[in-house]
Amino acid sequence: MTPHPGTAVVVLTATTLPAAALPLLRTATRVYAGGGVDVALGDGPLPADVADEAANHPVVVLTDDPAYSLPGAPVYRTAGAALVRAAQVMDTLRSPGGCPWDAEQTHESLRRYLVEEAYELLDAIDDGDRAALLEELGDVLLQVLFHARLAADAADDPFDVDDVATALVRKLVSRHPHVFADGPAVWDAQTQENRWDELKQQEKRRSSSVDGVAMGQPAVALAVKLVQRAGKAGLPADLVPAGDSVGERLFTLAAQAQLAGRDPEHDLREVARRFADQVRAAEKSAKAAGVELTADAWRAHWPPA
Incomplete structure (x- = not known):
């Protein structure tokens, strides 16, 4: 059933309306309050047969649920509407009566999930997979919401997701x-x-060009960041560490790639992904041939066709 051209769903954020929805509100024959929206903001509560009415008259549904929709009707959201809902869901999970697992977590216990989700997001970017990109961005966002909610429970120096967002806005503006x-x-x-x-x-107010560099990041990326920071401070390229040890040779290669405008972390990841594909293909080829993967069998099926 196709809704009337004037029908729309408007998602509110703290009763804030998206500007684009104002003309529709003026011309609607009925404005209904659904979800957690105060009924007083509309002409009444959301009826069960709203889709039937919307097929013949311009109807606007106000809701605080970013997932709500009327088939065929446009949805207008204030920027960040779903983020507010996500923060509310996280708060419910961590509050009494919520999820026992979520309640037990700490910043330390969540560390590995933060790293895993970041790498899964990188995989989605490398694969050019839009659906995976959307999902993995949500998983990374979950980590931000989770850590912020944990911080709100801290006995000393607590802060919450709004403090995190406020600090970010201040930084972006400045x-x-x-x-x-x-x-x-x-x-x-x-x-x-x-x-x-x-x-x-x-x-x-840092005293060194390399202050603030995250020393726990992958070694190739760390080498690149240090060379980049020092280079911007005027360090001559010939002072980049060089030597015969494995670590020195790797550092030199990473530094040379960075100075040449390459991203060695990305380049190395591409080679590693290609190697993984070759391993899988060789294993599949050997299995199809019914042979055991001895050293000779690896050579016979490598590189894969």
Whole structure:
């Protein structure tokens, strides 16, 4: 059943309306309050036969449920509407009567999940899989919401997801004075990157160009970041560590790749993924031939066709 052209679903965030929905509200014959929306904001509660009415008259449904929909009707959401709902769900899971597993978690117990979800997101990006990208971004967001909710329960120096978001907004605004203030104009991405680093250095009051680099990140990415930071501070390329040990040779290769404009972490990951595909193909080929994977069998089926 096709709804009337004036019919729409409007998702509220703390009773904030998306501006694009205002014309529809003015022309609607009925405005219904669904989900957790106060009935007083509409003409009455959401009826069970709203789809039938919407087929003949312009009807607007107000709801706080970002998943609600009327078949064929457009949905208008205030930016971040679903984020508010996600934070509410996380709060319910961690509150009394929620999930026992969620209630037992700590920042430390969740560490491995944060790392795993970040790598699964990288896989989705590398694979160009849009459905997986959407899902994995949600899993990474869950980690942010979870850690923020844990922080709200802390006895000392608690903070919550709103504090996290407020700090982020403050950072984004301060690092983009050309957008949110009367800062110097930025004409290209490289200029903005340099400006970002300058502002960051001023804010953090760091004494070294490599202060603040996450030393726990994968070694190749760490080497690249250190060389990048030191290079921006004027370190000559010939001072990059070199030597005969495995670690020194790997560092030199990573540094050379970074200085040449390459991303060695990405390049190495591509080779590793290709190697994994070759292993699977060789195993499949040997299995189809009914042979045991001895060293000779590996050689006979490698590289795979």
